[in-house]
Amino acid sequence: MKYPRMQNFINGRFTDIDSTRLLTITSPTDGRELALMPCSTAADLDAAVNAAKAAFPAWSQTPIKERVQVFFRYKYLLERDLQELAELVSEENGKTLGEAIAEIEKCIELTEFATSLPQLVTGEILEVSKGVECRTEHVPLGVVASIVPFNFPSMVPNWTIPNALTLGNCMIIKPSEKVPLSLARIAALLKEAGLPDGVFNIVNGDSEIVNAICDHPSIEAVSFVGSTKVAKLVYQRATGQLKRCLALGGAKNHLLVLPDAKPDMTAQNVVASMSGCAGQRCMAASAMVAVGQVDHIIDKICAEAGKVIPGKNLGAVINRESKEKIERYITEAEQQGARILIDGRNTVVEGKEQGSYVGPTVIDYVKPDMAVAREEIFGPVISILRTNTVDEALAIENANPYGNAAAVYTQNGSLARYIIEKANAGMIGVNIGVPVPREPFSFGGWNESKFGVGDITGKSSIEFWSKLKKTTTKWNPEAGINWMS
Known part of the structure; x- marks a missing residue:
């Protein structure tokens, strides 16, 4: 020892x-x-x-x-x-x-x-x-x-x-x-x-x-x-x-991505939010609600996720049991019809073969009733749910039993204000995926x-x-x- x-x-x-x-x-x-x-x-x-x-x-x-x-x-x-x-x-x-x-x-x-x-x-x-x-x-x-x-x-x-x-x-x-x-x-x-x-x-x-x-x-x-x-x-x-x-x-924190969001900034921020601390934080992005046509942003998210390398700029999850649990969520979503865009399963870091690593994972076409959409995974995994309107997106966010954080990516101030008022969470971010208040503002x-x-x-x-x-x-x-x- x-x-x-x-x-x-x-x-x-x-x-x-x-x-x-x-x-x-x-x-x-x-x-x-x-x-x-x-x-x-x-x-x-x-x-x-x-x-x-x-x-x-x-x-x-x-x-x-x-x-x-x-x-x-x-x-x-x-x-x-x-x-x-x-x-x-x-x-x-x-x-x-x-x-x-x-x-x-x-x-x-x-x-x-x-x-x-x-x-x-x-x-x-x-x-x-x-x-x-x-x-x-x-x-x-x-x-x-x-x-x-x-x-x-x-x-x-x-x-x-x-x-x-x-x-x-x-x-x-x-x-x-x-x-x-x-x-x-x-x-x-x-x-x-x-x-x-x-x-x-x-x-x-x-x-x-x-x-x-x-x-x-x-x-x-x-x-x-x-x-x-x-x-x-x-x-x-x-x-x-x-x-x-x-x-x-x-928590099960939702990021609402609107078509007018800045693509590069949004992609970088979403990936940082979902993969920081290997996703093991109660403020991590866990579900992304794509509102309307945002495929160009999803493509950039996948490109950014490809830059996150386990063992280098992505840490390990806490133990082997956690790694196995996270990978079961991914596999179950795939079996239920979701599309795995970036797959972090079976990750092994050279020289650290006994480590507990899960690579960044992006899952698209997730349905609200899937476990990856409802439950806290606590790993570097983001599930993408697709909607046509902001109100549909808010309905998904507000049906979530948790209430730590929610965020919106947009350049439209009035829509941002609308989402701030309607989102059922204690901490809200606008163009920021981990909206933890700085002191003296409180966390909860x-x-x-x-x-x-x-x-x-x-x-x-x-x-x-x-x-x-x-x-x-x-x-x-x-x-x-x-x-x-």
Whole structure:
């Protein structure tokens, strides 16, 4: 194994996990075994929660202007170690180094937003009657938890860590059992940045720990990012224990391509959206709705897809099981009458024969009832559905149960506005295929892409990670009695 056996991070120290249930962490790029990860038990979670509870009084009472100094230093450390962090992400997740660098750069941006929180949570004060003042202030919840996925080993944890901790909470985080290495490195950086012991804790494991987090009586709030199936289960279980929960699920994002779209720009953008991070992102283009005569654009999409080379500018999917699942979707669509324009099945990268690669795949003449049109494939695959009108295209998009993102390619401003208003998704792009808002705007979809209120990043996250205290005061008895007193 390249790396030592995985440990939990509890109370500022890496600690051994006393478990006989072991999982092997394997690099998708070439099949190399990276590390062994024992699965934690409920007792390990108790230890982490107890450490967080012990740290909470001092951390929560530290002024936010002082708490945020940790994240100024953490931002510097992310910048200092950017290359090393990116290489680790690429190794354990399989994405290209360039994509991994972009992921760490996003972590830096997320941390930068957290450093602005003292200016955003100042509260309000108003003299509401003679001698009577009302004020509001954001106070932390206590011990909170974050459950994160495999597709962004560093970025998604940083959706929650800087904001939740700057707002005064203490955190338990559970990394994906497929990619636990990056979070261990993040823990070391937070320690180096001066975060007090116990404020941030990692508990490694599988579904057993997810359930234990949802059930633990001392955890006040849970965030989750993963598949819709599991997001629903987590949301129901956590809220059933009367916790706050924000659970982000999967997606089936539709790109509407109109005949007046700029062919070169559209083709480049569609291919980048469907193949970036090997299609393993909930904002990836998964279905393209061709409105009217756009064959000239589809031809260019195929030409662009031919420039995407597995092992060079296209990373691996997370494991062999995922590769096989994606290829089954493609085969089933072909058997049902769809036309495979670019076929990424049976891809093998020379020198990395044990890697898990799927080539870029373009499927035309897909029908709305086919699985490739309805289900999240999570691979570098785009399905093309054909319609005659914008309203027909919108009907397909809006029949989709998910609601993360939708996009339109057009040069017609009024049509773009019409689609923005009618599309049933939380994040909309116009001539952009991955419409992820930049900070301070928040990330979050609708429908079966999100369960809970609010968003997970940006200003919207403040309401999730804190509670509002309202105080009314009167210190001058000479003001007399009025309706407020």
